[in-house]
Amino acid sequence: MDANSPVHWQRVEVSRFGGPEVLQVIDEQGLPQPGPGQVRVRVLTAGTGFTDTIIRQGQYVDVKDKPPFTPGYDYFGVVDALGAGVTDLAPGDFVAEMPVIGGYAQYLCTDAERLVRCPAGLDPAAAVCMILSYTTAYQMLTRECSLSAGDAILVHAAGGAVGTALLELGRELGLQVFGTASAGKHELVRSFDATPIDYRNEKFEAVIARETGGQGVKAAFDTLGGASWSRSYRCLARGGTLVAFGALQLTTGEEKLPGLLWGFAKLLALWPLLPDSRRSVFYNIQRRRQKLPEEFREDLSTLMQWLAEGRLQPAVAAVRPLREAPDVHRQIDTGSIAGKVVLDCSAS
Structure with missing residues (x-):
């Protein structure tokens, strides 16, 4: 393709902070040009999610x-x-x-060293699931x-993008998943051969106690917030680990900031002092990647290879055109998506 030709392409822009209506589709003319040490990428798919x-x-x-x-x-x-x-x-x-921001585009330029090479022949919709959600x-x-x-492990928000990734990888690792x-x-x-718990009509602590004979789970993965972290911690077996990785209920209004801050105090300061052999940590993929970039590259490469081998089949709820990003965000905001919606950036 002639880099100087007046190629028309699109990207999505956050015009101001707010609801899905702040997302605007921008028409661009002329391809961006990579600088020294950069490459231009023709984006095939972009992931979407609560983040x-x-x-x-x-x-x-x-x-x-x-x-x-x-975004x-x-x-x-x-x-x-x-x-x-x-x-x-x-x-x-x-x-x-x-990149955290920048992926909702048909073309972009980035530093070559940040890219992870992937096997040829992957389904682009499945491949993008491997990056944030599966890693x-x-x-x-x-x-x-x-x-x-x-x-045994407990997964919260199990029907979401990261939740279904935990379900499938848990099955791949031979775990008993709730x-x-x-x-x-x-x-x-x-x-995914996991046991569902109806969080609206069942107390998950009671279900875990019943199903594990009172032993509890070896790990709990909780993206909900401080109040839920406390409940998940009580579900742990001796030697178990609570991994908190989000505060969904703060953004939905189900939890207030003081409650979340108290949750962090327990998670990071109080529970580690208890002599009960349980652990509690907060996980953030971007911060971990910044500290351990080669680990991120290794883990993502492993998942892409597993995908190429047919070992993984992520739950892609839908593939939507890039221009429909505002509608996808409306769906995400309602919590109605089962799995992950992928944006097709290859079509205008």
């Missing part, structure tokens, strides 16, 4: 950018052009990246916990 919506709202502490900016936590694409000095990638290579799940299961086949979800998502939970 994108709290970035849109201005509530994500790891994003300091002010609008306007292009999009992760993307999968193909190298389109090389900047000066890039020798370890070539046009046509398939790549993945997790989060994989690292929590294998880096934050010490689990063995047969161990997942809280609304009744409409129980069939999806069961499809």
Whole structure:
């Protein structure tokens, strides 16, 4: 393709912090040009999820950018052009990246060293699921916990993007998985051989106690918030680990900031002092990647290879055109999506 031709392409922009209506589709003319050490990527798919919506709202502490900016936590694409000095990638290579913002675009330029090369022949919709959702799940299961086949785990928001990744990887690792979800998502939970818990009509602590004979679970993965973290901690067996990785109920208004702060105090300061052999940690994929970039590259590469081998089949709820990003965010805000919605960036 002639880099100087007036190519028309699109990206999505957050015009100001707020609801889905602040997302605008921007028409661009002329391809962006990679600088030294950069490559231009033709984006095939971009992931969507709850993190994108709290970035849109201005509530994500790891994003300091002010609008306007292009959202999009992760993307999968193909190298389109090389900047000066890039020798370890070539046009046509398939790549993945997790920029936190920037992925809702048909073309973009990025530093070559940040890209993870992927096998050819992957389904782009499935491949993008491996980046944020599955790497989060994989690292929590294998880096934050010490689990063995047969161990029981508890997964909250089990019908969501990270939740279903935890279900599938838990099955792959031979774990006994319990997942809280609304009744409409129980069939999806069961499809991963996990046991659903109706969080609206059942107390998950009672279900865990009953199903494990009072022993509890070896790990609990909780993205809900401080009050839920306390309940999940009570579900742990001796030697178990609580991995908190979000505060969903703060953004939905179900929990207030003082409650969340008290939850963090217990999670990070009080519970570690208890002589009960249980652990509690807070996981953030971006901060871990910043400290351990090679670990992120290794784990994502492992998952892409498993996908290529047919070992993983992520729950893709729908593939929608890039221009429908505002509608996708409306769905995410309602909590109605089972699995993950992927944006198709290859079509206008």
